[in-house]
Amino acid sequence: MRIFIVGFMAAGKTTIGRELATFLDASFVDLDERVEAAFGLPVAEVFETRGETTFRAEEARQLAQCGRFARLVMATGGGTFCSLPNRRMIGRLGLSVFVDVPWETILSRLPGKRGNRPLFRAPEQALALYSARLPHYHQADMTVRPLPDESPASIARRIAAGLGGAT
Template sequence: MGRRHQAVMAWRLKKTIVMVGMMGAGKTAVGRALASALRVPFLDSDHEIEEAAAMSIAEIFERDGEAFFRARETEVIQRLLDGAPCVLSTGGGAYLAERNRAAITARGTAVWLDADLDLLWSRVKHRDTRPLLKTPDPFGTLKSLYEARVPIYAKADIAVKSQPGLTVQNMADRVIAALAERDDLLEKT
């Protein structure tokens, strides 16, 4: 094993790390790599909702609307925060709700994957699984969402800047370095 991986194995996670940010920021991919490196479970709130509903997020949005989805999302996040420390990936809109931010702050730590608009667009423009982008002008919609959401994401406990060309593992390493700067998140074992 490499030196970096050996150093990571010497940590114990004290609180759930909640990945927040825009669609396409890498919350799921980076979250999985982070969980693997820290040897803790990885959970995804959207996946948990889909499993419980036996429907995709897009189908839930279409059938029941965004308000119904957001209520289920809050219930799932609350439940997952009550479990053992893990890495939790949330949907792009989850952190916007004050009740979700309060729960995350009280029982976990929010890590914002801060990707700029061009990087996000390059990652989401060819996907049809983003219900909020099913509009006549998906880039314009993404831009509006970005401009409205960034000030809220900036309230996260930790921000990690994403850049084009970084691998998922590079981003996970950046998150670990940011976590290690605080004494309430990781404990050397």
């Protein structure tokens, strides 16, 4: 069983993914952290010095390597699921779960973090990116909409319950 958490930046993919992995007794991998480790640079610096194309190629390479895990929860990058080859790979490897968080919530979570988000320089541009990515995210196998003030552990339990026999 491999679960891939997808969604926009600041949706809570990593936090929820860690909780879900603990709940399911699975390994947890943050795809952005794997890419950072491969380059020895933060994601923002990879974008600045190597470009988005290089970042996306390494992201796909790291994604492909997760097939070696029998039980895995992976928090993907915000753009990972927007690539058709990545979506297909995720579909072959496991199940995708979209963490569907409203734009207003995402915006409220980012004030101090915009500098390390290479695709979030101005709210208007980020909103356009969010809107463009939504149709891709909606292709996930499952969607979870966190309730206001719902804990990551509660969200993870709802995801696990929704997976039913898949775990």
